[in-house]
Amino acid sequence: MRKIPAVMITDTVAELCARANIILRQDVLVLLRSARKKEKNGLAAAALDAVLENARAAAAERTPLCQDTGLPYVFLEIGQGVLITGLRLDAAVNNGVKRGYAYASCRESVVSHPLSRSGSSYAPAVIHTDIVPGSRVRVTVFPKGFGSENKTALKMFRPTESVDEIVNYVVTCAAEAGADACPPYIIGCGIGGGADTACLLAKKSLLRDVRRRSPDRLLHKMEKEILRKVNRLNIGPMGLGGRCTALAVNIEASPTHIAGLPVAVNISCHALRSASAVI
Amino acid sequence: MRKLITPLTKEKIAGLKAGEQVLLSGIIYTARDQAHKLIAAALSKGRKPPVELSSCVIYYCGPSGTPEGKVIGSCGPTTSSRMDAFAPLLLEAGVSAMIGKGGRSEEVVRAIKRRKAVYFTTYAGCGALLARTVRKAEVVAYPHLGPEAVYRLEVEDFPLVVAIDSSGRKLKGF
Incomplete structure (x- = not known):
């Protein structure tokens, strides 16, 4: 059994939250650039230029790409040979979300009750876990805009x-x-x-x-x-x-x-x- | 590209045509879902709204946190259609322009035409870029709403496209 302290999950989630919100995915960027080259409509081309410039501005100024920093989704693929020690897994993840979101100056877009709409904050995240073969944990953070x-x-x-x-x-x-x-x-x-x-x-x-x-x-x-x-x-x-x-x-x-x-x-x-x- | 300065009077708005690009400077106020609900409740009870709505520009936006040393965080537009139920009431109260993203209901289009107002769209999902146009930002109403509070923004050359003009003509898709 490989032991992984829960605090490592927290650190990883925090770093991924900041990175995901600030740095646009490379694969998306490649398709945006290619779309810009093909666009002939003037207004549309200006809009694609703004999207590309926004990605540069976010990375340069360490500002989130979008003010809607999403409902944070965290996907965990946990190897069968792993034992996570210390804090409860959901607490470890949410601590990471709070830290990463605060570091990146994200928006507190999560309300704790869907009807009373009270208490906006960064967390809790929606957490999905899969048990997979192996002795590693793959962590994916996906801030989903609403x-x-x-x-x-x-x-x-x-x-x-x-x-x-x-x-x-x-x-x-x-x-x-x-x-x-x-x-x-x-x-x-x-x-x-x-x-x-x-x-x-x-x-x-x-x-x-x-x-x-x-x-x-x-x-x-x-x-x-x-x-x-x-x-x-x-x-x-x-x-x-x-x-x-x-x-x-x-x-x-x-x-x-x-x-x-x-x-x-x-x-x-x-x-x-x-x-x-x-x- | 046309440059405009607030307040957006009826005369300035009358010259705008759907599809036209505009750079706006001056004062705009953010308001999204919960602020609209509160402003609409105040208006329907005959109470004074928290900001002067006459010739006011409303921006459907809830900015992200303000990084240290910055004026404002990421501040792009949110989906306008969620404000459709409230927009006619605000237009009747004097709002002259709205900024947001996406289409509007027929009722809002009719209210825009009736009040000779305008609906602009801006670069959605480009909050980091738009933040560069904001010179000053302060919360002026409903601070308890957090990101949904009403902010007074002083902007310079904020990029817009006229999506629905004062004659009710609109870009396809809005």
């Missing part, structure tokens, strides 16, 4: 539904998000499992390198087809028109029941932020 989270959709399709119908559903979700959720989007999609599985897969799909398509041939084809159709919607960066409404579509799938076909869509704004480390 302008885009509010556009999340779930549909329980009939199992006999065609792939085209699913493609069109995802395109419609992007069309309905319109300019509200900070396009150009990265569209996360989860297919299969139960309703909860599909939603979680859609969120996790956003953690995959946005330049890489799914290794599954059918999903790969769907990702390309959805992207092609979404980029014909003429919503464009900030809703100012043009050919870049989405940068990428990431789909993840899971086994499901013979009676069902859940499809979840979780959109990310252009400021897709996450950071990972292995302990």
Whole structure:
């Protein structure tokens, strides 16, 4: 058994929170630059220039990329051979979130009760744990902005539904998000499992390198087809028109029941932020 | 690109056309969900709102924390449609311009036309960049709301695009 003190989890989460909120992911940056080169619409090009300049400004001034520093999601892949000692795991994670968010001058966007809306603070984070083979812990911090989270959709399709119908559903979700959720989007999609599985897969799909398509041939084809159709919607960066409404579509799938076909869509704004480390 | 200075009078607004780029300097006030709820409640009870709304520019924004030595933290726009239920009331009370991101309801478009107001969009998700245009920032109402408090911002060349003009014409997608 490899022992890992909980304080190491805290330190790692703190560092990742600051990094994720300030430094734009390299894969996202590459797609943004390539979109800027292709953009011919003047207003859209100016908006993409602003997005690229914003990434430089955030990194140079150690300021969060966006004032919405998100609902912090923390994904932990914990090796079966690891024993975490000391503080409770959730407390260790939330201590790290508070420290990292304070260090990066983030916003206290979390309210402790969804109805009374009281007590805004940095934490608690939404924590997902997976037990995996090995003796390491992989920590991923994903601050999810709520302008885009509010556009999340779930549909329980009939199992006999065609792939085209699913493609069109995802395109419609992007069309309905319109300019509200900070396009150009990265569209996360989860297919299969139960309703909860599909939603979680859609969120996790956003953690995959946005330049890489799914290794599954059918999903790969769907990702390309959805992207092609979404980029014909003429919503464009900030809703100012043009050919870049989405940068990428990431789909993840899971086994499901013979009676069902859940499809979840979780959109990310252009400021897709996450950071990972292995302990 | 047109440069404008607050207050945004009806005359200044009347010349703006949907799709036009503007650099705004002067005073703007932040207000988002909870501040709108409180301002609307004050107005509907006939009480005085916490800031003078006549010719006022409202910015849908809740900034992140202010780093040491800085005027303000990241301060981009939030989704405007969440304020749609309150916007007509604020426009009737004299608000002349709104800044946010995303589309507005038909009711808001009608209220903009009726009151000869304007809806601007700015670079969403670019809070670090927009912070560079803020010269001064202070909380002037509802400090208990934290990031949702009303801030008075003094801005210089804040970049905007006219999304809905005073005749009700709008950019596709807004």
